[in-house]
Amino acid sequence: MTPTYVRIIQFVVAVGVSLAAGWIGSIFTMSAISTWYAGLVKPELNPPSWVFGPVWTVLYILMGIALYLVWSKGWGHKNVQVATAIFGVQLVLNVLWSYLFFGIQAPFLAFVEIVILWIAILMTIAAFYRVSVPAAILLVPYFLWVSFAAYLNYGIYVLNP
Template sequence: MNNRSRDLSLVTFFVIGCLLVGGISGFFTTGAVDTWYPSLVKPDWNPPSWLFGPVWTILYALMGVAAFLIYREGFEKKEVKIALGIFSVQLGLNFLWSILFFNYKNLFASFVEIVVLWVAILATIISFYRISRPAALIMIPYLLWVSFATILNYTILVLN
């Protein structure tokens, strides 16, 4: 397999892996999105529910590309392993937020968790930047969206 085919296979693997995490976490939200979430008091600037799916799909795909760019720098390198470890932690925290918010309907715990997630995303971006600036930059839209989601989570917590 030549390098181009190998890279295409690897980037596909990382993107699909991230999309699967998002899809599985989305599985936990389906019932609450249709029943519990509409019953919450939300701010006027709350996006429509249909927007979250497409946005998260794009963000998970970008995360996969960013992780691939780091992996491609050489998994045998200690800094690459550390960066991908931090990335894995933030991906796990991302998954956990959906469960806390939608499954457990715990607005406070989900808010605390999303703050920790935000810090983990920032740590991921910093660790990625030291290895690949493009990988770090690709993660910026995700950080911005989670910043918005953090403010939204807090606002919903206060309103309810």
């Protein structure tokens, strides 16, 4: 049985890693929101810019909790190691999207990348499911939001040649 203090540390680290990815992505995003992004023609269903911050914060917290649930099953299990590695890949892809879309303002490259991210999230959900069903379920809102983000990304690409 893992001591309580170890579980608390695992929880803080798992959520912290996820939130750190969001923070890194925001470095590319924040400066572009009021300048480049504000001037783009956006798809009809595009929400106001203020919605994205709170939604992403909640999603990163859910991702961190999901990671914790998998990690807490024990690092010695092969499925935990595989699931965690896949999670890491999708987290890097998540940050990369922010860089491509907002950092270098390349909606087409960002769209190609978000499709890869979408697949990586599906792979993460499947890998998490093998370890912890609740962890997999916690990633479903993330998957749905990235699906919506892909629609928005594609729309912005098409509407802003």
